[in-house]
Amino acid sequence: MSEPITFLNGEYVPHSKAFVHVEDRGFLFADGIYDFVLVHRGRLINEEAHLDRIHYSLGELEIAWPLSRDELKAALREVIRRNDLVEGYVYIEMTRGVAPRDHAFPKDVKGTVVIIARHAPYPSDSVARQGVKVITTPDLRWKRCDIKSVALLPNVLARQRAIRAGASEAWMIDDEGFVTEGCACNAWIVTDAGHVVTRYLDRAILSGITRRMLTEVLAKEGVRLEERKFTVAEAQSAREAFLTNTPLHIKPVIQIDDRVVGTGEAGPLTLKILASYRAFVAAQANQA
Ligand SMILES: Cc1ncc(COP(=O)(O)O)c(C=O)c1O
DSSP states (O other): OOOOEEEETTEEEEGGGOOOOTTBHHHHHOOEEEEEEEEETTEETTHHHHHHHHHHHHHHTTOOOSSOHHHHHHHHHHHHHHTTOSSEEEEEEEESOBOSSOSSOOSSOOOEEEEEEEEOOOOOHHHHHOOEEEEEEEOOOOSOTTSOBSOOHHHHHHHHHHHHTTOSEEEEEOTTSBEEEETTBEEEEEOTTSOEEEOOOSTTSOOOHHHHHHHHHHHHHTOOEEEOOOBHHHHHTSSEEEEEETTTEEEEEEEETTEEOTTSSOOHHHHHHHHHHHHHHHHHHHOO
C-alpha cells in the first residue's frame, strides 16, 4: 500500500514527512482542539455537526479559524481522495500555531492545521453488537470538558487503567460520585421503565455528535430520554448500559467494574437503537 497522505497547513505531504514545529503550541501547551469524523462508503458522516463542534471549540479557546470552513471541507475531501479512504476516519487537529514559548497568546500567528486519514473497517453487525467491559475511575480532568481540547492526559491515564484491568474503556466519576462520561465516549444506561438516561450537557462532558444524533433516533423510536446525572451504583444495577462515540456508534456495556450489567449480554433496547443508528449512518452514506 502506498504511503498515507496527510494534510499539513495547506499541503498534502507523505505521512512520514508530516512534521510540526517543536514550538507549536499544541506540543508545548496542548493549546489546540481536535475532532474525529467517521468516513463510511467514502463519505463524511455528520460532517456539519463535527464542523460546528470545531467552531465551538476554537471559539471557546479564542483561536481564529486557520482556514475557512469551506477550505476545511475541501481539504477533507482531498485527503479522502488522495488516501482512497472508503472506510475509516479523518482526524483533524488545529492549534494556536507556532511561536516562542510564552503562556500568553502570541500576536499575528496563524494556527496549525493537520488532517490525518485512517483506514479502519466499518464494524460488521456482529462486531457492533458485541458488549464491552468498562471500569470506573475518578474524573481528573479540567472544568471545560465541553471543549474538544487536545489536553487529554487524564483520559490517556484512565484508558490505560482500563486496559490493564482487562476492560476497554473507563467511565469517569465526578467528586459527588456521578458518572460524567468515558475517556472517549458518552455514557448511558437504561432504567427498569425502559427510559434511556445520559448526563445533561454542561461543562463536565463533551457534546458527543453520536449523543446528539442518538437523541433524534430515540425521539423517532418513541423512547423516553432522561438527561440527568446517574451514579455508578445506578449504572451497575441498570437494566442495560451502553456508550456512544463516532467509531463505535452505540456500544453495549456488559460489565462495570466487577458488576455484570443486566443479563451480561447486549440488551434488547441497546440493540434496537444500535440498528436504528446504523440505518441512519447508512442513509447518510448513500446520500448523493
Ligand atoms: C471525552 C469524550 N466524550 C464523548 C465522546 C463522543 O463524541 P462523539 O460521539 O462526537 O465521537 C468523545 C469522542 O471522542 C470523547 O472524547
